[in-house]
Amino acid sequence: MSTESNILFGIYCPPHPHPLLAPDLNQGYRNLRSAYDTLKTRIEESGADIILLYSTTWPSIVGHQIQAHPEPEWTHVDDDFHFLGSMPYKFKIDSEFSNAYKEAAENRGLHSRTVAYEGFPIDTGSIVALSLLNPDNKIPACIVSSNMYSNRSETIVLGKAARDALAKQGKKAVIVVVASLSNRMFTEHIEPSEDRIHSPKDDEWNRKILEFFDNGRLEDLSQLSRDIHGQIRIQKVAAYKPVWWMAATMGQHNNYNGEILAYEALHGSGGAVIQLTPSDESIGDKEFDEDDVEYYRGDRNVLGQGAL
Amino acid sequence: MEKGRIVLGCLAPHPPHLVYAENPEQNEPFSEGGWETLRWGYNRLARKLKNIDYDVMVIFTPHWATYIGTHFLGLPSFNSLSVDPIFPNIFRYKYDLRVDVELAEAMEKSAADAGIITKMMRNPDFRIDYGTITSCHMLNPEWNKPIITISSNRNSHYYSGEVMNEQSSALGEACLKAIEESGKKVVLVSSNSLSHRHFVTESPLPEDMSREHIYNHSQYVWDMKIVGMMRDGKMREVIDIMPEYAEQTIAETEAGGLTWMMAAMGFPKYPAEIYGYQSVIGTGNAIVAWDPNSATREIVL
Numbered sequence: 001m002s003t004e005s006n007i008l009f010g011i012y013c014p015p016h017p018h019p020l021l022a023p024d025l026n027q028g029y030r031n032l033r034s035a036y037d038t039l040k041t042r043i044e045e046s047g048a049d050i051i052l053l054y055s056t057t058w059p060s061i062v063g064h065q066i067q068a069h070p071e072p073e074w075t076h077v078d079d080d081f082h083f084l085g086s087m088p089y090k091f092k093i094d095s096e097f098s099n100a101y102k103e104a105a106e107n108r109g110l111h112s113r114t115v116a117y118e119g120f121p122i123d124t125g126s127i128v129a130l131s132l133l134n135p136d137n138k139i140p141a142c143i144v145s146s147n148m149y150s151n152r153s154e155t156i157v158l159g160k161a162a163r164d165a166l167a168k169q170g171k172k173a174v175i176v177v178v179a180s181l182s183n184r185m186f187t188e189h190i191e192p193s194e195d196r197i198h199s200p201k202d203d204e205w206n207r208k209i210l211e212f213f214d215n216g217r218l219e220d221l222s223q224l225s226r227d228i229h230g231q232i233r234i235q236k237v238a239a240y241k242p243v244w245w246m247a248a249t250m251g252q253h254n255n256y257n258g259e260i261l262a263y264e265a266l267h268g269s270g271g272a273v274i275q276l277t278p279s280d281e282s283i284g285d286k287e288f289d290e291d292d293v294e295y296y297r298g299d300r301n302v303l304g305q306g307a308l
Numbered sequence: 309m310e311k312g313r314i315v316l317g318c319l320a321p322h323p324p325h326l327v328y329a330e331n332p333e334q335n336e337p338f339s340e341g342g343w344e345t346l347r348w349g350y351n352r353l354a355r356k357l358k359n360i361d362y363d364v365m366v367i368f369t370p371h372w373a374t375y376i377g378t379h380f381l382g383l384p385s386f387n388s389l390s391v392d393p394i395f396p397n398i399f400r401y402k403y404d405l406r407v408d409v410e411l412a413e414a415m416e417k418s419a420a421d422a423g424i425i426t427k428m429m430r431n432p433d434f435r436i437d438y439g440t441i442t443s444c445h446m447l448n449p450e451w452n453k454p455i456i457t458i459s460s461n462r463n464s465h466y467y468s469g470e471v472m473n474e475q476s477s478a479l480g481e482a483c484l485k486a487i488e489e490s491g492k493k494v495v496l497v498s499s500n501s502l503s504h505r506h507f508v509t510e511s512p513l514p515e516d517m518s519r520e521h522i523y524n525h526s527q528y529v530w531d532m533k534i535v536g537m538m539r540d541g542k543m544r545e546v547i548d549i550m551p552e553y554a555e556q557t558i559a560e561t562e563a564g565g566l567t568w569m570m571a572a573m574g575f576p577k578y579p580a581e582i583y584g585y586q587s588v589i590g591t592g593n594a595i596v597a598w599d600p601n602s603a604t605r606e607i608v609l
């Protein structure tokens with residue numbers, strides 16, 4: 001594994017379309033929008049060669065899919081928030097990197113494939129993030145899906161494969177993780193002016209997570225992912241994975257400068273825009289009890305081994 | 309005006325593989341076939357439908373997942389390209405369909421009156437999900453009837469399988485009320501698989517049937533239990549064990565479609581018509597119909 005990091009900084013941001021389509025419906029959406037705008041400028045000035053996104057609103061089943069169409073173009077509409085408007089997009093994808101990422105994933109035992117189809121439905125989260133963070137396509141991007149069934153080992157290895165591919169191509173990257181913190185939304189329609197985090201419990205957990213981010217404790221958060229999943233995540237997928245991928249891609253340690261640019265409610269869910277920049281300082285070294293993984297060997301077939 | 313009614317209920321699984329294997333002109337990729345047990349079952353059910361007089365097909369799809377209530381298509385037509393986000397290599401389908409907005413609005417109102425959170429979808433750029441397209445294409449390849457798509461509200465994720473059953477039942481009853489008041493003859497479609505664990509790898513040729521089998525034996529045993537109960541006309545019992553079934557087999561019935569359809573049809577006590585059962589990329593899929601008319605009800609398989 002490469003030891004030198006090619007990551008300039010990392011971003012954690014929410015998938016819902018309000019900051020893109022309706023920032024003026026309340027002050028919170030406007031604050032999130034301002035945070036995206038700030039990061040847009042920082043990305044432009046960073047000298048990055050590529051923006052690499054991991055989106056929790058792009059589920060995959062057959063391995064790990066990687067967007068490789070050089071210029072995907074469509075008009076997207078969100079399943080829930082269709083009434084906020086349409087999202088026309090045209091992105092610039094670094095297909096060469098997409099292919100390198102796929103190869104790097106395969107070299108670490110993962111099943112992976114690139115997708116490059118006219119009209120492929122890019123997900124809401126990726127569209128919101130890329131439209132706001134890179135509106136003029138100044139920097140080429142790449143998007144990787146989140147496999148529904150994958151768990152920690154597979155996700156950590158997927159992150160390490162991203163590092164491999166960046167190192168091999170010698171590209172400097174800004175990485176973007178698109179995910180809510182607490183993801184429970186209100187199940188009824190609400191007035192935007194009345195938007196708030198769904199419950200005090202979700203809010204308290206979100207604030208604890210933000211404290212870790214603020215202190216740059218990325219690996220500590222990675223180790224807390226299973227607790228986060230149990231406490232504040234709707235059980236749609238096997239696990240809360242975005243921080244596993246983020247830590248494995250950026251480096252599994254706590255040496256980061258964290259900055260919380262915004263934390264607001266999006267129809268009840270926790271939406272935070274966060275920047276993490278590699279640094280020399282370290283905080284909060286915990287005793288980690290989950291093994292580190294370099295190569296994915298698939299399911300262990302525990303049941304099959306016990307069969308008579 | 310004569311009272312409207314449900315003339316057939318169909319459990320219509322939507323793996324896009326089935327459309328891919330049929331090679332219709334609307335779908336771009338070319339296949340060498342595959343999954344005949346399901347496709348031939350679908351073909352037979354489509355022939356039965358041709359002999360049934362109906363005005364509209366109402367379909368409940370898991371692939372329009374909504375978290376804020378139940379949504380209904382609310383524009384008269386949609387045409388575009390549907391690309392499957394999971395299996396884009398096999399499904400890139402050009403569709404051009406009509407919607408019965410009048411009945412969609414009546415169902416939405418009836419559901420809202422019953423206390424269910426609802427929303428009409430009126431954005432013309434909205435893309436129709438591949439669940440709707442696959443099930444409707446296989447049941448009516450001519451697309452000569454209007455449809456209504458109802459989104460799947462994810463009560464199972466947010467609350468539990470039991471809450472999903474309650475809410476989907478209430479939605480079914482509300483839809484039945486609107487159908488009766490409309491005077492229309494309606495085919496209901498629950499678009500979903502049974503057991504729903506997928507393989508996470510795909511063979512180089514997706515239609516290579518030497519590689520196709522159920523994910524594991526436990527899924528098969530559960531699916532056969534459910535199909536057996538359908539055959540025996542025990543739909544109340546099927547819906548009652550749905551939460552446990554979904555938990556054990558991550559069945560796609562968790563989306564609520566089957567519960568919705570059975571509630572609208574009064575939980576049939578008569579035998580279901582079984583048209584086929586087969587796995588697709590490891591998931592269990594049954595094509596089943598409930599014919600309220602005992603004169604036309606058949607023993608198919």
Ligand SMILES: [Fe+2]
Pocket residue numbers: 322370371439500501560
């Ligand atoms: Fe499905």
